[in-house]
Amino acid sequence: EVQLVQSGAEVKKPGESLRLFCKGSGFTFTNYWISWVRQVPGKGLEWMGRIDPSDSETNYSPSFQGHVTISVDKSIKTAYLQWNSLKASDTAIYYCARLETYPDYWGQGTLVTVSS
Amino acid sequence: DVVLTQSPLSLPVTLGQPASISCRSSQSLVYSDGTTYLNWFQHRPGQSPRRLIYKVSNRDSGVPDRFSGSGSGTDFTLKISRVEAEDVGIYYCMQGTHWPPGYTFGQGTKLEIK
Numbered sequence: 087e088v089q090l091v092q093s094g095a096e097v098k099k100p101g102e103s104l105r106l107f108c109k110g111s112g113f114t115f116t117n118y119w120i121s122w123v124r125q126v127p128g129k130g131l132e133w134m135g136r137i138d139p140s141d142s143e144t145n146y147s148p149s150f151q152g153h154v155t156i157s158v159d160k161s162i163k164t165a166y167l168q169w170n171s172l173k174a175s176d177t178a179i180y181y182c183a184r185l186e187t188y189p190d191y192w193g194q195g196t197l198v199t200v201s202s
Numbered sequence: 203d204v205v206l207t208q209s210p211l212s213l214p215v216t217l218g219q220p221a222s223i224s225c226r227s228s229q230s231l232v233y234s235d236g237t238t239y240l241n242w243f244q245h246r247p248g249q250s251p252r253r254l255i256y257k258v259s260n261r262d263s264g265v266p267d268r269f270s271g272s273g274s275g276t277d278f279t280l281k282i283s284r285v286e287a288e289d290v291g292i293y294y295c296m297q298g299t300h301w302p303p304g305y306t307f308g309q310g311t312k313l314e315i316k
Contacts, residue, residue: 130294130307130308130309131245131310133305133307136304147304148302148303149303181250183250183251188262188263189252189264192252193250194250195250
């Protein structure tokens, strides 16, 4: 069974760093791009970027380029989404997903709350 | 950049009645290979999103046949033939034709039961 399992909820302060994980199982991890999608409370879905686990090639949405880093450790079938300095506006649910397959697969989502 | 505009943004529907959501793109979504990369997603409350329709009109596995997609070029439509209670949620169109900027979602349409 294909699964994407994500980190648990996080509560952080502005300026802190954070790394979320997304662990894949039930499929050949290096064969599929992993995307990250944001949902700010009360707002719509936003695609942030994706990574090819086979070679770590990344594509970022211009809206998120430079604000987050997407990385991968293929030895443990895990993709990451990282911030060096969080802002209150980063408060959101973050999903990892496999979007280029039929069907698509999504993680359960991680709620990140950034508040002083 | 390509912009997807959905309408309506709020859609109250009586159970058993049809529903229709429009998605208009600021640019043609036909890729150089002739494929149109326009998808529809459903996001139910408390769940992860899931894709319903890919490449305009293809239903993903497990998606009820009351969902259908149509359109071409810049104008696309998601139709639900008879709305059921489990269809409550937010529906998004998403393009995958133009890179950059990469995948782009519409603003979302909130479907609720009247």
